[in-house]
Amino acid sequence: MNEQHSGAEVRVLYEAPKVNEYLKLREQAGMSPRSQEGAAKGLVNSLFAVSLYDEAGLAGMGRVVGDGGCFMQVVDIAVRPDLQGxxxxxxxMGEIMGFLEEHAPPLTYVSLIADVPADKLYQRFGFEYTAPASLGMYWRKKA
Known part of the structure; x- marks a missing residue:
């Protein structure tokens, strides 16, 4: 699938990017780093992945991870800085929502951690804040 965005043609592929592309895009987008080992294991275990490419390479991506039934999480929503906005x-997110609408069983709990101001984008797709009833928490293994 090809789409036009502000004069640039973008190809939409339903696959995770290569490990080196993924790590580079996360860095370019100002996201926290991931290990080569973790990325290699995680990308192939995606329930769904969408990657956008332009003439310069990986332009953006997003993934869905989880158990495929009760719990799913939207992760790695990233767009290269020169293409943001x-x-x-x-x-x-439209591609991810299409996947969720088609494949998530009824009552599946789909979560994400929203960086501000991206939370406004996610709200447009029906995501709601969990606070004050619950708060997101995390643990990360030290390098």
Whole structure:
């Protein structure tokens, strides 16, 4: 599938990017780093992945992870900085929502951690804040 965004053609592929592309995009987008080992294991275990490419390479991506039934999590929503604000995040979320609508069983709990101001994008797709009833928490293994 090809889409036009502000004059640039973007190819939409339903696959995770290569490990090196993934790590580079996370860095470019200002996201926390991941290990080569973790990325290699995690990317192939995605329930769903969408990658956007332009003439310069990986332009954006997003994934769904989880058990495929009761719990799913939207992760790795990232757009290359030179393309931010051009609707690619909306394209990525639209593809993810299409997957969830088609494949998530009834009552599946789909979560995500929203960085501000991206929370406004996720609200447009029906995501709600969990606070004050619950708060997101995390643990990360030290390098």
């Amino acid at each position: 051009k609707g690619l995040g909306k394209t990525i």
